[in-house]
Amino acid sequence: MEEKEEKKISAVVIRRLPRYYRYLGELVENDVQRISSKELSEKMKVTASQIRQDLNNFGGFGQQGYGYNVKYLYDKIGKILGVDEPHNMIVVGAGNIGRAICNYSDFSKRGFVIKGLFDNNPEVAGKEVAGVKVYNSEGIAQFIKDNNIEIVALTLPKVAAKEVANIVVEAGIKAIWNFAPVDLNLPKDVIVENVHLSESLMRLSYAIANQEKH
Amino acid sequence: MEEKEEKKISAVVIRRLPRYYRYLGELVENDVQRISSKELSEKMKVTASQIRQDLNNFGGFGQQGYGYNVKYLYDKIGKILGVDEPHNMIVVGAGNIGRAICNYSDFSKRGFVIKGLFDNNPEVAGKEVAGVKVYNSEGIAQFIKDNNIEIVALTLPKVAAKEVANIVVEAGIKAIWNFAPVDLNLPKDVIVENVHLSESLMRLSYAIANQEKH
Numbered sequence: 001m002e003e004k005e006e007k008k009i010s011a012v013v014i015r016r017l018p019r020y021y022r023y024l025g026e027l028v029e030n031d032v033q034r035i036s037s038k039e040l041s042e043k044m045k046v047t048a049s050q051i052r053q054d055l056n057n058f059g060g061f062g063q064q065g066y067g068y069n070v071k072y073l074y075d076k077i078g079k080i081l082g083v084d085e086p087h088n089m090i091v092v093g094a095g096n097i098g099r100a101i102c103n104y105s106d107f108s109k110r111g112f113v114i115k116g117l118f119d120n121n122p123e124v125a126g127k128e129v130a131g132v133k134v135y136n137s138e139g140i141a142q143f144i145k146d147n148n149i150e151i152v153a154l155t156l157p158k159v160a161a162k163e164v165a166n167i168v169v170e171a172g173i174k175a176i177w178n179f180a181p182v183d184l185n186l187p188k189d190v191i192v193e194n195v196h197l198s199e200s201l202m203r204l205s206y207a208i209a210n211q212e213k214h
Numbered sequence: 215m216e217e218k219e220e221k222k223i224s225a226v227v228i229r230r231l232p233r234y235y236r237y238l239g240e241l242v243e244n245d246v247q248r249i250s251s252k253e254l255s256e257k258m259k260v261t262a263s264q265i266r267q268d269l270n271n272f273g274g275f276g277q278q279g280y281g282y283n284v285k286y287l288y289d290k291i292g293k294i295l296g297v298d299e300p301h302n303m304i305v306v307g308a309g310n311i312g313r314a315i316c317n318y319s320d321f322s323k324r325g326f327v328i329k330g331l332f333d334n335n336p337e338v339a340g341k342e343v344a345g346v347k348v349y350n351s352e353g354i355a356q357f358i359k360d361n362n363i364e365i366v367a368l369t370l371p372k373v374a375a376k377e378v379a380n381i382v383v384e385a386g387i388k389a390i391w392n393f394a395p396v397d398l399n400l401p402k403d404v405i406v407e408n409v410h411l412s413e414s415l416m417r418l419s420y421a422i423a424n425q426e427k428h
Binding site: 015 | 231233236258259296309311313314318324326388403407410413415425
């Protein structure tokens with residue numbers, strides 16, 4: 001990384017960046033060049049002062065009243081999020097979630113390039129899902145090395161997810177996107193981002209139960 | 215709700231409950247009756263004192279050294295999370311994510327009963343996905359009223375998700391599980407739990423970019 005951020009940005013702001021990135025991306029697509037914190041506040045349903053506090057970390061604002069330079073901020077935040085450069089990725093598990101990821105065009109738009117879909121079912125090997133080739137799981141470790149893979153998405157049942165996680169980490173992977181309802185216990189330098197759908201659904205039922213009480 | 219919690223449990227603890235619930239559920243399945251905070255700490259990779267602080271909100275611990283009553287805590291937390299009673303639910307959008315939700319047996323185990331899958335593609339109406347009937351989207355509002363539906367999962371593209379959200383809220387729905395990469399602007403009394411996969415993936419790429427810097 002040639003450029004270093006001079007200011008340390010807080011973790012809370014970092015958590016909010018993907019949402020800013022999504023809104024700014026829509027503005028870029030609609031050819032909006034500048035936007036005020038007030039207008040963005042109305043779109044995003046957060047206070048204008050919150051937006052100013054967050055975005056002033058990144059510069060790109062002109063004179064007062066002129067608003068933010070949309071493309072500048074979009075690129076800057078994209079860079080901080082690490083989506084300014086492509087990331088090669090594979091998906092393991094050709095079930096519904098694995099197929100959904102291959103079909104999701106938003107990911108490739110953001111530089112996540114899906115190089116292969118792996119499954120141990122011999123019937124799907126050789127086929128394609130949304131242009132992504134399906135391979136037999138046996139070849140994962142070699143494929144990772146040959147194709148400069150950075151991210152592995154695991155869309156497998158619990159036990160298989162743990163097994164495959166160990167194999168891909170052994171092959172050098174440092175970033176796992178885990179959809180299995182299990183915590184992967186991996187070395188400290190491996191980043192795991194979990195998508196635990198059951199837990200998400202329980203947060204919803206908690207909110208329902210709690211709302212009824214009030 | 216006949217029973218009220220005397221103590222107010224903090225939002226941070228609430229956020230952690232689904233994970234406790236998952237671990238306790240596995241212990242129940244394996245017929246483990248009591249567990250100490252130390253053993254649970256090793257399994258969950260959080261400190262024993264964190265576990266004691268969190269779980270002592272709910273009681274169920276015996277004399278020192280005897281550990282927690284697993285089933286008691288599991289049921290108690292399930293009740294707080296609102297999964298002690300069934301929730302009727304429908305899924306709108308019979309794409310990969312919609313099908314994945316219908317196939318996911320963990321949800322029904324936790325009392326989320328999927329009553330129907332809706333899609334506006336006439337070719338899929340009348341079929342079944344993992345035992346869930348597929349219906350034409352036209353009948354959503356009536357179906358919600360007739361089947362006592364509480365939760366609607368939206369697995370649709372952005373524009374369609376917004377449209378359907380308005381229709382189901384009009385039909386009385388107060389809880390939406392949204393998979394579309396869009397913020398639904400709905401009345402304040404409607405709970406929305408978002409699963410934004412692109413944002414999750416960007417948190418992963420942020421962590422990669424940030425780790426490389428250090």
